[in-house]
Amino acid sequence: MSEILVLVDHVDGVVRKTTTELLTIARRLGEPSAVFVGSGYEQAKDTLVAFGAQKVYLLEEPELTEHLVAPKAEALAQLAERCQPAAILLTSSPEGKEIAGRLAIKLSSGLVTDVVDVVPGPDGSPVTTQSVFAGNYTVQARVTRGTPILTVKPNAATPETAPAQPVEEKAAVTISDAAKAARIVERAPRTQTGRPELTEAAIVVSGGRGVGSADSFALIEGLADALGGAVGASRAAVDSGWYPHAYQVGQTGKTVSPQLYVAAGISGAIQHRAGMQTSKTIAVVNKDPEAPIFEMADFGVVGDLHKVVPQATEEINQR
Numbered sequence: 001m002s003e004i005l006v007l008v009d010h011v012d013g014v015v016r017k018t019t020t021e022l023l024t025i026a027r028r029l030g031e032p033s034a035v036f037v038g039s040g041y042e043q044a045k046d047t048l049v050a051f052g053a054q055k056v057y058l059l060e061e062p063e064l065t066e067h068l069v070a071p072k073a074e075a076l077a078q079l080a081e082r083c084q085p086a087a088i089l090l091t092s093s094p095e096g097k098e099i100a101g102r103l104a105i106k107l108s109s110g111l112v113t114d115v116v117d118v119v120p121g122p123d124g125s126p127v128t129t130q131s132v133f134a135g136n137y138t139v140q141a142r143v144t145r146g147t148p149i150l151t152v153k154p155n156a157a158t159p160e161t162a163p164a165q166p167v168e169e170k171a172a173v174t175i176s177d178a179a180k181a182a183r184i185v186e187r188a189p190r191t192q193t194g195r196p197e198l199t200e201a202a203i204v205v206s207g208g209r210g211v212g213s214a215d216s217f218a219l220i221e222g223l224a225d226a227l228g229g230a231v232g233a234s235r236a237a238v239d240s241g242w243y244p245h246a247y248q249v250g251q252t253g254k255t256v257s258p259q260l261y262v263a264a265g266i267s268g269a270i271q272h273r274a275g276m277q278t279s280k281t282i283a284v285v286n287k288d289p290e291a292p293i294f295e296m297a298d299f300g301v302v303g304d305l306h307k308v309v310p311q312a313t314e315e316i317n318q319r
């Protein structure tokens, strides 16, 4: 069976959910091999085993994590030349996309970014789906040159366990001086909110201009916390300075695809939809019954969010 390389996305061994999604997709295409870069493998191991990694390549040279992405791209290229995988999957994060771009040059291979689905084609090679032009079109693509390199968006697949007993292999790689040109001098963790990461969350509660002020975003946070979800915001709310840009959902913000998306005080502009329209269930609170967001809602409440959202939060908290 063909080997599919999956670059593990982790922070000190804590594997991000996107990697479990990549391993699930990789199993559709062949036998997944996880590529673990850096330290913390002992902590990561259980997750990689549970989601079906048949092999784990351990790349532990300190240079790989002391510098920006260039050494990782070099290391992956050397590994790919050695094991000749049928495809390489990475998370569609800024880092994943930069590694993928550099890797594609090194391997003279085709690259597809921001993939939302992958299935095996008639010859077994991956056929990808992308959403383009603010979600107005979907495009099917296939890499026709070299090793298909795909960056896959979070929530493109539901992670499915398939316990395996992976073979572990320490992979030696050499890093050129050129790849070490930019060194990381400091790592500052993001402010911890205690909420799930926006792009990975199963539930997202977003507020828009209708929230009215930065202080009133406490209502959105309250509902998100009651549901165990993440907080999002429309661009209008972000541009008003009510919530940080890191939480903006939409064409120029993050793309989310949760099980439940709650849009409160958001009109449903095309640029906002582009970031949330693949949500499985959409619930809306808006005082205007004609708001376009109702066209895509599974559930909707016509009303003032300042009344509806606290009532819903209280009700959920009592359960």
Ligand code: FAD
Pocket: 207, 208, 209, 210, 211, 233, 234, 235, 236, 237, 248, 249, 250, 251, 252, 253, 254, 264, 265, 266, 267, 268, 269, 270, 271, 272, 275, 285, 286, 287, 288, 291, 303, 304, 305, 306
């Ligand atoms: P509005 O459109 O003003 O809607 C506010 C809604 O709140 C209305 O429907 C109103 O009825 C309702 N409301 C008001 N008060 C209440 C209340 N008390 N209770 C309940 N409902 C209430 N937008 C994004 O969101 N994300 C993007 O990434 C993004 N990228 C863009 C990129 C480009 C190039 C451009 C041109 C625009 C982009 N936009 C983006 C902006 C987008 O076009 C809209 O302007 C924006 O989404 C509107 O945000 P909103 O729905 O919060 O505000």
